[in-house]
Amino acid sequence: MDKGTVTNSESKSTLYGRKNLTSYGLLLSDGTLVEAIYDETKRPSLSFLVAPPDGPTSEANSFTDRGEVFSPPTGDVDVISGGTVTLASGVADYGTPALLIEELYKYLRRSVDLEQFQLKLMANWTLMTYAYDAWDAVPYLRFKGEPGTGKTRCLAMLQLLCYRATDLGVGPSKSALFRTSDRVRGTMLIDEADYEGDLRSDLIQLLNAGYKKNGTMTISSPHGDDWKAKPYRVGGPKALANREDFPDRATETRCVTIHTVQKPLAPHIPTRLPPSFMADAAVIRKKLLQWRIDNARSLPSLEGELSCLEARAREICLPLYSCSPDPDFRQELLQWFKCHTMELRHEEPSRIVLESIIACRPKDQEAIPVARIRKNALVIAARRDLPDRHFAPKRVADLLRGLRFETKRRNDGAHFYFDAAVFEQQCKRFEISIGCRDGSDADAKSSTC
Template identity: 30%
Template sequence: MNTDTPVPTPTISRLCADGTMIELLYDADLAITSLAVCRPSGKVSIETQVDLSTGERLVSYAPTNNLFTSGCVLLPSEVGTFDDKAELLEQVRAFIHHYVDLSPLYEDIAAHYVLLTWVHDAFNELPYLRFRGDFGTGKTRALLAIGSISYKPFFASGASTVSPIFHILDEFGGTLILDEADLRFSDATADLSKILNNGNMKGLPVLRTMTNRNRELNPRAFKVFGPKIVGMRESFADRALESRFLTENTGGRPLRPDISIYLPDAMKTDAQALRNQLLAWRFAARHTVGIDPNRLIAGVSPRANQITLPLLSLIDDGDLRDRIAAELVAEEARVSSERASIPDIAVLAAITEAAAVSPTAHIAVADIARRVSRKNSGSFENSFTPKAVGSIVRTKLRLPTVKSNGVYVIPNTARPAIAALATRHGLSADATDSTNATARGFVARSAKNARGA
């Protein structure tokens, strides 16, 4: 007979195979922790330990843990009451409106994002929430207020040591609240970028080099998936990383007169009460939410749909979904316009135009170079030779070139790939004139710099 006592496992949350949900509670006033347990039947109990059928015994973290006593990680103190999602959402929106000055649309987005954080593990991809602007424009206030009612918020900074961020995300999960995320020229910034690049999709841990007690190399995979709310002054250079954010640009209008310039103590009390209610909502909704493919947005890229669909799946208001869709379409148009100032896109626009003019012929690289130059008043004449264009075609656009009748061409067999690239970058034969007009300023500067060199 096995009389071994199970080894206790300190637990902050657990979703069991049978659907049982376990969440850590921390009461700062009483200095105690406990486990809130929601059974598949919906029955909720508060327990000091939970014995699983696997033989594992789950216990709560110690209430003296510095992560809790310092406020670095915030938790519910009890399981609150939840009756109606719309009513809870209105309370979340009112809390945000009281403490943070946001545009009306983004206020609605932020309120729904808070709900998303509490059920984020029901989805495979997630967007990030971002506040971008100069110092003194309310970024940190937004992070503190919205973060305080998110699921297991963990407050960090771009200046923080990165190692504990990896360990806490891996052990606790929850919502990373990251201020000053765009600090530059440091190893910490590179590691934070890995967290942001990998953390919006399940199954993409970050590998870090570690050694065991015998000094043997023992790399470890850190789980970094989860919602993230970020404050930064500028944008990331990585366009793929930029596509993960739903962004509010701060400081674009005068501060609302009813917004306090300091955070009152009441915010902590209000946030605690909301976290308790939101935990009750997680227990009620976690097994019923999921992706609704009917809420895909026409006219935006697959990436934009992939990132925003979890949020849209939680939004019941059709008018709000339409307003978010219109904003995303406008944002994609803006991004496409900016990308037109990149040489690769200028060349692709010329290829697309040439393909439309001669739908059956091979596309000569020299003709592409002439079109790029002509669209830009000849500014590319010296800097974008057929040889330079051929290099962009092969190395940047990944299109083949072959020699035909003594000249290099893009063969007809590449037309499906050209069409796919044009669609991906928002180009068409009709759009090439406007696209190249947008690129003209960059072209002129490039040629001028080339002549100066």
């Protein structure tokens, strides 16, 4: 579990020669878990909940650890009271983990119109955020769909429930992305994540690094007359809403995606959430924080049950799978990851290039124009509703070399030399039937999910 969940912000003052730091919480050297809590009915409204490994919890306005004095982030009271950052107000008994998951599921069912497995996924992912720092990596929860399909409502419910939920809004700046993630160390929520230009690049970098608990990003900031590189911790759970695939396929492998669709709103779903929803969420947050105190320091790892998954899928499935108290959901989740892995492999650009070679019916050592492979690849990609940006001419040549085919530029354009032995080896790697001529075999395999 992370022993460094403390912000980089440091006041200029000291108390009896000791540094005075602000923090949303951390794990002390003796195993005590400290969490910032917010209760607007109390003064001060921000305080710490202190939970030793053995013994009752208590509240404190500050604490000292290894010569450093820590205070709650009082400079963030406005963003906390305004709902940008959501904290629990204390703890409450949740009964059993199974009862807590059932309560989360029923609460979400009252407010979002999703299928049963999708609601279970939201509930269990919410629970996982309260123990994200017990794992090396966590999955992102992504809602993908057209406008008006409920993506923003899903994020709004997560904002009420998740661990230190932080609403980054629409199109946050690079500085806001990095600094807020580093400061709060909670669950980041990003709506309309289909960015363009530099911001798109910043977000992709954040997402590719931030699924790891200790993921960091470095940016340069003015420091006197010079610039100083400063690392920011961006690791932690993130929930996203967007309409398109991410431009970097690596980002897709870090996401558990819920596809939202246009349909008539279920009659039990309110258009506007009544105040009772907020009150109920506040109670659930207290129960979730108690679950964190009880479990985050001693969660079992069920990695042995995920041996059927590939490395990346196993890595991001593990925390969600291990945190869930619902054995039926765990089996559904395992099947989802199997199918998701197959779909990603089915859409892999290298695989599509291999299928494009099959369509050419080449002979051993035959020189084939790269442009011909690209033309076939674009046809297959269009049939599968995949973007053509992965199949620019230079990119196709790079993919062919990555598949260990020799390429050579001639007067009539770039060519590659078909090697039957290499081709057979790569087809086995991607589970492609050599008898397949147009990708239909791969389509049939994916349809089983």
